[in-house]
Amino acid sequence: MLWTVDHTAPLPLREQIVTAIRRGIASGDLSVGDPLPPAAELGEALDVDRNTVLAAYRQLRTDGVLEFRRGRGVRVARATRPEPAVLTAVRTLLEVGAAHGLDRDQLAQLIREQS
Numbered sequence: 001m002l003w004t005v006d007h008t009a010p011l012p013l014r015e016q017i018v019t020a021i022r023r024g025i026a027s028g029d030l031s032v033g034d035p036l037p038p039a040a041e042l043g044e045a046l047d048v049d050r051n052t053v054l055a056a057y058r059q060l061r062t063d064g065v066l067e068f069r070r071g072r073g074v075r076v077a078r079a080t081r082p083e084p085a086v087l088t089a090v091r092t093l094l095e096v097g098a099a100h101g102l103d104r105d106q107l108a109q110l111i112r113e114q115s
Contacts, residue, residue: 005046011112013048017056025065025079036066036074 043050
């Protein structure tokens with residue numbers, strides 16, 4: 001599992017971690033029951049405080065996406081894929097962006113600017 005965060009982005013690091021996990025679930029890289037790295041380990045890998053990772057994990061637990069189990073760590077509790085209409089819109093955006101010379105990163109930046 002390869003996640004990154006952008007320390008210079010306007011989106012808070014916690015939200016970037018939440019988004020990365022949701023993206024992993026949506027893409028099928030993470031499935032129900034899959035373990036996530038301990039907060040300290042992920043924090044070290046991303047160069048963020050472990051409390052930031054814990055806050056992201058807690059938010060996803062509150063949303064019902066993750067579960068915390070003593071002795072078993074943090075695991076994916078629910079894996080939902082985006083609605084077909086969302087997937088269609090994303091594919092269309094990628095096609096239109098490519099036609100205008102924009103790559104995924106540039107499109108993602110445009111989306112972040114609109115948020």
